[in-house]
Amino acid sequence: MARAQAHEDVFRAIADPTRRAILDRLRAGPAPAGALASDFKQSRPAISKHLRVLREARLVSEQRAGRERVYTLDPMPLQRVAGWVEGYRSFWQVSLSNLKRYLEGK
Numbered sequence: 001m002a003r004a005q006a007h008e009d010v011f012r013a014i015a016d017p018t019r020r021a022i023l024d025r026l027r028a029g030p031a032p033a034g035a036l037a038s039d040f041k042q043s044r045p046a047i048s049k050h051l052r053v054l055r056e057a058r059l060v061s062e063q064r065a066g067r068e069r070v071y072t073l074d075p076m077p078l079q080r081v082a083g084w085v086e087g088y089r090s091f092w093q094v095s096l097s098n099l100k101r102y103l104e105g106k
Helices: 010-014 017-026 033-038 044-056 078-105
Strands: 060-065 068-073
Touching (some): 017 044, 033 068, 044 068
């Protein structure tokens, strides 16, 4: 599988705990950038950079409402992550079953 450019990489975008927290916050509904920034101890410019990474990965969309920018979650790119994780589900099920058999056999 070819790697996406870093600025479009969903995996890179969700690797940061602050960006994951922003996504979690946006699950409750759209929010203006200022409200998002007030939820964190980081500076507004730092949160703005996180929002840019999320926007470039297409995990959030931005709409202007007057002077505010309102961000909305777009979970579709996360399907790629879910698909990748799903590939490991059978591996872990088999591994845990093998461990259980091993431990019960002792």
